[in-house]
Amino acid sequence: MAPPAAALSSLSNALATVEQLSSSSSSIDGVAPDLEASIRFAGAQLTQAAGILLRLSQDIIAQAIVTFTRFWAGPEGGSLRIYSVKDVSAAALYMTAKLSFEPTSPRSVLNVYALLLSKEASPLWFVNPRRQDPTDKPAPAPETYYLSEGDYQTQRQVLFRIESVILRTLGFNTHVVLPHTVALTYLQTLGVSTPALANRVFEHLNAGLLSPQLLYLTHQPNALAVAAIYLAAREVNVKLVDSEWWEVFDVDREQLGFLVVGMKSMEGFARAEKVKWETRTVPLVVEDVDAEIERRRMMEEGG
Amino acid sequence: MSLERASNGHSRFHGCCSIREFEFLGKLGEGTFGEVYRAKAKKDNSIVALKKILMHNEKDGFPITALREIKLLKLLSHPNILQLKEMAVERGKGEGRKKPTMYMVFPYMEHDLSGLLENPIVHLTEPQIKCYMLQLLEGLRYLHGNCILHRDMKAANLLINNQGILQIADFGLARPYDEPPPQRGKGGGEAKRDYTTLVVTRWYRPPELLLQLRRYTTAIDMWGVGCVFGEMFKGKPILAGNSDLNQAQLIFNLVGTPTEENMPGWTSLPGCEGVKNFGQKPGNLSGVFNELNSTAVSLLGELLRLDWRKRINAMDALRHPYFSTPPLPARPGELPRFDDSHELDRKRFRGQRAAMPPAPAGGSVGIANGEWSTNSGATALADYRQSRIPGAARTASSLGHAIREISSRQGSENRFSNEAHLVRERQELEERNESLKSRHRESGLPPKPPPPIHQPWGLGSSGRLDYDERHERSSQTRLDNRWEGNIDSYVPKYNSMGDHSRDKEDEQSHLRMSRYERKAENPRQMAGRDYHRDHASRRRSRSPHHQEGNRTAAYRR
Numbered sequence: 001m002a003p004p005a006a007a008l009s010s011l012s013n014a015l016a017t018v019e020q021l022s023s024s025s026s027s028i029d030g031v032a033p034d035l036e037a038s039i040r041f042a043g044a045q046l047t048q049a050a051g052i053l054l055r056l057s058q059d060i061i062a063q064a065i066v067t068f069t070r071f072w073a074g075p076e077g078g079s080l081r082i083y084s085v086k087d088v089s090a091a092a093l094y095m096t097a098k099l100s101f102e103p104t105s106p107r108s109v110l111n112v113y114a115l116l117l118s119k120e121a122s123p124l125w126f127v128n129p130r131r132q133d134p135t136d137k138p139a140p141a142p143e144t145y146y147l148s149e150g151d152y153q154t155q156r157q158v159l160f161r162i163e164s165v166i167l168r169t170l171g172f173n174t175h176v177v178l179p180h181t182v183a184l185t186y187l188q189t190l191g192v193s194t195p196a197l198a199n200r201v202f203e204h205l206n207a208g209l210l211s212p213q214l215l216y217l218t219h220q221p222n223a224l225a226v227a228a229i230y231l232a233a234r235e236v237n238v239k240l241v242d243s244e245w246w247e248v249f250d251v252d253r254e255q256l257g258f259l260v261v262g263m264k265s266m267e268g269f270a271r272a273e274k275v276k277w278e279t280r281t282v283p284l285v286v287e288d289v290d291a292e293i294e295r296r297r298m299m300e301e302g303g
Numbered sequence: 304m305s306l307e308r309a310s311n312g313h314s315r316f317h318g319c320c321s322i323r324e325f326e327f328l329g330k331l332g333e334g335t336f337g338e339v340y341r342a343k344a345k346k347d348n349s350i351v352a353l354k355k356i357l358m359h360n361e362k363d364g365f366p367i368t369a370l371r372e373i374k375l376l377k378l379l380s381h382p383n384i385l386q387l388k389e390m391a392v393e394r395g396k397g398e399g400r401k402k403p404t405m406y407m408v409f410p411y412m413e414h415d416l417s418g419l420l421e422n423p424i425v426h427l428t429e430p431q432i433k434c435y436m437l438q439l440l441e442g443l444r445y446l447h448g449n450c451i452l453h454r455d456m457k458a459a460n461l462l463i464n465n466q467g468i469l470q471i472a473d474f475g476l477a478r479p480y481d482e483p484p485p486q487r488g489k490g491g492g493e494a495k496r497d498y499t500t501l502v503v504t505r506w507y508r509p510p511e512l513l514l515q516l517r518r519y520t521t522a523i524d525m526w527g528v529g530c531v532f533g534e535m536f537k538g539k540p541i542l543a544g545n546s547d548l549n550q551a552q553l554i555f556n557l558v559g560t561p562t563e564e565n566m567p568g569w570t571s572l573p574g575c576e577g578v579k580n581f582g583q584k585p586g587n588l589s590g591v592f593n594e595l596n597s598t599a600v601s602l603l604g605e606l607l608r609l610d611w612r613k614r615i616n617a618m619d620a621l622r623h624p625y626f627s628t629p630p631l632p633a634r635p636g637e638l639p640r641f642d643d644s645h646e647l648d649r650k651r652f653r654g655q656r657a658a659m660p661p662a663p664a665g666g667s668v669g670i671a672n673g674e675w676s677t678n679s680g681a682t683a684l685a686d687y688r689q690s691r692i693p694g695a696a697r698t699a700s701s702l703g704h705a706i707r708e709i710s711s712r713q714g715s716e717n718r719f720s721n722e723a724h725l726v727r728e729r730q731e732l733e734e735r736n737e738s739l740k741s742r743h744r745e746s747g748l749p750p751k752p753p754p755p756i757h758q759p760w761g762l763g764s765s766g767r768l769d770y771d772e773r774h775e776r777s778s779q780t781r782l783d784n785r786w787e788g789n790i791d792s793y794v795p796k797y798n799s800m801g802d803h804s805r806d807k808e809d810e811q812s813h814l815r816m817s818r819y820e821r822k823a824e825n826p827r828q829m830a831g832r833d834y835h836r837d838h839a840s841r842r843r844s845r846s847p848h849h850q851e852g853n854r855t856a857a858y859r860r
Contacts, residue, residue: 099367164365168403171319172319172377174374175374
């Protein structure tokens, strides 16, 4: 029998199986892989932004993004043609906050999403591409992001319904362990815990949440922490011990290499996404996903 | 090996299984907490208990207490902890978009300890008692070693199957513990933060909780073990107080009144219902348990120690000489088998007449006697409530209650009931012209104490807990004039962001609704809710402070 600590799995996450990584419900439903990646990326950022506006701690926001990401994985997961990304994002955040020490009310959540999804008022580039230079524009009228009482009532029901769907889809596996605290411990162990380095480590860990390679679904927290430290140390020119120190933290060279490449590629991926969707909005509801797929089909046929 | 784990031992996530993978064998129990069914899993023919999760009040979506319990149970894996095998979903049938129903799937356990002890033909031998105690302590050592407080230790929450395996159930009140796990020879250690004192069913509630210690430790569960240990010898709960104050008095009669020697620091605790003077009595543990040998009394004394810092912890108790002196503990497989005691099996006993359960001598639990109040200020409101809650105080603890009903419906059920419920159940029984099983023995048992205040799901939403907690805090404030942000933030509190009048209305409509929805209420909860409503605006103005406290807690985790 496994020792209690391991059995309690307080330091490890449920990971996606090979099958869950090789195919998704969305791809079965005809969503192209690049489109799926774009939508998931936007959805994760939407969750992050909403969490900040709700003044939730990054701990909770990050857990919500992992739950959000898990939801779409695998042929048994959620499909972008059945569930709207915006709803899953809101429900994941609401549910994670509810389970935490910082619960937030449905109304707060829905108010925040009303703002973030407003085509006129949203500060998000993938929702409101025109508002990227807000300096010379007047502030958006409150009407453009006002949540009416009727909408609130309707959307609250949607929120609860999707919450149940997420729980069901994940088999109630709401447990998410983050690598952040482990990373700090490792930095101390390595004797290099400077604020600059720790900061860069966290940046990589938080960016990794948005990775199209689903790093948080493929690797345990200790591996994510080690990779972030490895990469960050190089970037801020902190010298680590010469030996293969990652072995101490149960990470092998192959894992480390994969993760470092994955984390390093995030910046390029994010830039490319911004260019790709420069003039259009990323579809965050089922109807828009359908329309985008239809648009692509027409382009292909016409092209 | 849990279904949540892949062959390499790593956990994985996947959806719920369908309820169609189970063949229903019949209903095991029903109550305010929901319904429990016995079923056969088609994939491996194993017998399981299916517990339906009620979705009464949807103000906050999926019930937070259920969510927490499921999350915790999924992390636990130990032979002496009831295992949540998986979650099953039943999709709405037919047209319309009926919401799917969720079930928790547990292995089927034939008994609970409470029901077993009520069976007059069951007399536990000392080797049996030692066997069950070892298993209980192993389970608790695992829980405490992993920094989890159970907070509802009692015989009814200990399930036993016919293989002699004992498992701890009902994690509806459990929570992570923010201190280091107990160390050998150091009892439960010290806690550095506050937790809510409204936990643990009264008869099993330790003296420090009755005296309102908020920085309690894993030692609170060990007190419950002591109560269960004694109960196994006596065949009935050993400290059956009819109020919190009475509970404290019974305890002090048994083990002596608190002094600075046997319970250092007790005078600085708020006290029990404001009472801080309990006279001077020496206690009479060895007299009351004169049938026990000296090592048994020694262990009992270690478990029922007033000083929570010195109360023995699970790992030390496992090494107590009691378990290594003859008669040695039986092995689980050697224990005798007993017939299942849930209502399905009653048919087999048809024609076998047994005494009907008499109404509890003390009248109904809770409201009629005004016994619920531990906190000052609640009583007036509760009196006001009294006229408005028909058949009030039947409360149910969550999972334990559910599963307990599986194993011994009649016994425990009645013990938990109030008069009204008893009458109803008796009528039911008479109508069916079925006798209770001969084992059913109710005589002499006082009414069941109200279970802890934080009622898990089946009874309600986090909002409701919210009210209790708030009420509790306010009472606490009155008691000791302090208000800390960092009290037990395990119970959700909304921050004030985005709240406006509508939320208040929501809360009020929720109050109205819940009155109808809940057949039975714990009066303290009702009182707490009203308090909350009256002071909603005040709460809001405090919110930032709360949030700050909560944040600290979250970071500390």
